[in-house]
Amino acid sequence: MLSGTFTKPSQMIVALDPFFSSSNAMHYIREYVDETAAENERLQNLTIQKKNDLQNEDAYRLELLPRECKIEAKSVKGVFYAVQTLRQLFLAYPHAIPCCRLEDSPALPWRAFMLDVARSFCPIAEIRRIIDILATFKMNVLHLHLSDDQGWRIISDRYPNLGEGASGRYTKQEIKELVAYAQDRQIMIIPEIDMPGHFTAALSAYPAFSCTGGPFTIPNGEGIFQDILCVGKKESLVFVKQILEEIASLFPAPYIHLGGDEIPLNRWAECPNCQNQKYLLGLPDEKALLRWFCNEVTSYARSLGKQVLLYNDYVNQAYDEKIIIQVWNPLLKVTRSTHPVIMSDYFHTYLDMDHTLLPLLEVYRYGKRLQKKKDFSLLGSVFMLWTEYIVDREQRDLHLFPRLIAGAESLWTAQEQHKYHRFVKTFSEYGAMFLPSPVHITPRKLWNTCFIVFALQRYKRRKRVKRNSKQAGITLF
Ligand SMILES: [Zn+2]
Structure with a gap:
């Protein structure tokens, strides 16, 4: 369990793994992120990295620290699902999200x-x-x-x-x-x-x-x-x-x-x-x-x-x-x-x-x-x-x-x-x-x-x- 809360940034900066930047689907993911940021003004640094050790294409890791958010995934699908979870967290915690680290993947494909x-x-x-x-x-x-x-x-x-x-x-x-x-x-x-x-x-x-x-x-x-x-x-x-x-x-x-x-x-x-x-x-x-x-x-x-x-x-x-x-x-x-x-x-x-x-x-x-x-x-x-x-x-x-x-x-x-x-x-x-x-x-x-x-x-x-x-x-x- 991490301590602290994820706090408001003045500007969002997305650091994207080059592996994902060529994907057609990435601009839709960016739209989701932008929408989230505009409404909540909370994301300061969002780092999206490719990691091959995740168990499948849909799996992702999401880490929220006081001034940074990290997503790790094997494929664009994993990034997409991580962003959906992020949106849900923003809705559930309108003032401050408790810092957390989670790894998630579907039970059924x-x-x-x-x-x-x-x-x-x-x-x-x-x-x-x-x-x-x-x-x-x-x-x-x-x-x-x-x-x-x-x-x-x-x-x-x-x-x-x-x-x-x-x-x-x-x-x-x-x-x-x-x-x-x-x-x-x-x-x-x-x-x-x-x-x-x-x-x-x-x-x-x-x-x-x-x-x-x-x-x-x-x-x-x-x-x-x-x-x-x-x-x-x-x-x-x-x-x-x-x-x-x-x-x-x-x-x-x-x-x-x-x-x-x-x-x-x-x-x-x-x-x-x-x-x-x-x-x-x-x-x-x-x-x-x-x-x-x-x-x-x-x-x-x-x-x-x-x-x-x-x-x-x-x-x-x-x-x-x-x-x-x-x-x-x-x-x-x-x-x-x-x-x-x-x-x-x-x-x-x-x-x-x-x-x-x-x-x-x-x-x-x-x-x-x-x-x-x-x-x-x-x-x-x-x-x-x-x-x-x-x-x-x-x-x-x-x-x-x-x-x-x-x-x-x-x-x-x-x-x-x-x-x-x-x-x-x-x-x-x-x-x-x-x-x-x-x-x-x-x-x-x-x-x-x-x-x-x-x-x-x-x-x-x-x-x-x-x-x-x-x-x-x-x-x-
Ligand atoms: Zn017949």
């Missing part, structure tokens, strides 16, 4: 948030605001759910009818700028094009890629819809590959999410083209046809430099071993797997749920639960916001705050340092200061609920998940 922009379009300015918030709380992945039954949100050059006439689409230029904005804030954007199910929006624009030929209309509300991509037609497979090429070229992240969830296979069972494909490949049933399709697109995505993520509905050991499984359905057994895993358990990360079904405490506990798991290769977690019923900023904010911030802390902070009551106290005091105004935060009295209401709500929801899974032909244990 994959700290993600999924925003469903397919069901409800989210304007670019709003996504930028969300990116700012994710960066403040040291999250590093934004997963954009760009297509579903209810919408297709990226303008395609080859297939311009996709998403046409809908409530909103992003141009390629907008996406490029958004990706750059996120990169500067150390956030990787991963695009998701859900297939071969959750595909009605694409089929309504191009019904020839379905088994029946359509016509289709874009549905409203939630549900599992029967019409899916036909995998027995060559043109459907060409379509998928060309879309993958366009998406892969827009997002520099080495990952792409291809959904693969909730796929009713009835159409394939009735489709002569799909049945012929199954026969030619010597496959026993439609599930094997699905596995073939997923492995095909995974292999094609790999040729474009992308590793594929899929939801855990159907993936097993016969699927390409490089596929990252996103485990969302808690009713599906997660066996020891050679696949890398990202967890997004329905009952702990679905922030679109009401607080009676997903109380704050359950979200906060999730990171600790994951950190204890040792039986599969866990990368991290993603907190999810589906938007069938969440259509504007106020509703979005109320679902996200404070639960998303609790989730971010639980993934970054080592389990032995998890303290729920500290989080509640700190967020109550300072949380709103970190969130761009105007912001809507769920009132504290609603953050948790009584156990009986919670248990009843959860029982009802489990029944619904079971019903949906059965409808999609998913075997539960």
Whole structure:
């Protein structure tokens, strides 16, 4: 424990290691530092040094002495996170920061948030605001759910009818700028094009890629819809590959999410083209046809430099071993797997749920639960916001705050340092200061609920998940 406090300087001087000065992201870090200094007039000397002995790229050391602040990091990411901590300290101690020395690094490398922009379009300015918030709380992945039954949100050059006439689409230029904005804030954007199910929006624009030929209309509300991509037609497979090429070229992240969830296979069972494909490949049933399709697109995505993520509905050991499984359905057994895993358990990360079904405490506990798991290769977690019923900023904010911030802390902070009551106290005091105004935060009295209401709500929801899974032909244990 160091004595003394960090005192006000008359001028800030930043001494930057030449290793960092060439980084594109450094001017954003300087902006954060300048903003901090202008508001607080406290930084006199800020020394930023490269150190290779830190345990990973995200790790940093931060030392505050009476007249000097030192940051040590291995990469720009570490510097960025150190500066975020510095900003938080300035807010928490408006008059004088107790001198301190700390070394910090994330407990889990994959700290993600999924925003469903397919069901409800989210304007670019709003996504930028969300990116700012994710960066403040040291999250590093934004997963954009760009297509579903209810919408297709990226303008395609080859297939311009996709998403046409809908409530909103992003141009390629907008996406490029958004990706750059996120990169500067150390956030990787991963695009998701859900297939071969959750595909009605694409089929309504191009019904020839379905088994029946359509016509289709874009549905409203939630549900599992029967019409899916036909995998027995060559043109459907060409379509998928060309879309993958366009998406892969827009997002520099080495990952792409291809959904693969909730796929009713009835159409394939009735489709002569799909049945012929199954026969030619010597496959026993439609599930094997699905596995073939997923492995095909995974292999094609790999040729474009992308590793594929899929939801855990159907993936097993016969699927390409490089596929990252996103485990969302808690009713599906997660066996020891050679696949890398990202967890997004329905009952702990679905922030679109009401607080009676997903109380704050359950979200906060999730990171600790994951950190204890040792039986599969866990990368991290993603907190999810589906938007069938969440259509504007106020509703979005109320679902996200404070639960998303609790989730971010639980993934970054080592389990032995998890303290729920500290989080509640700190967020109550300072949380709103970190969130761009105007912001809507769920009132504290609603953050948790009584156990009986919670248990009843959860029982009802489990029944619904079971019903949906059965409808999609998913075997539960
Ligand atoms: Zn078909």
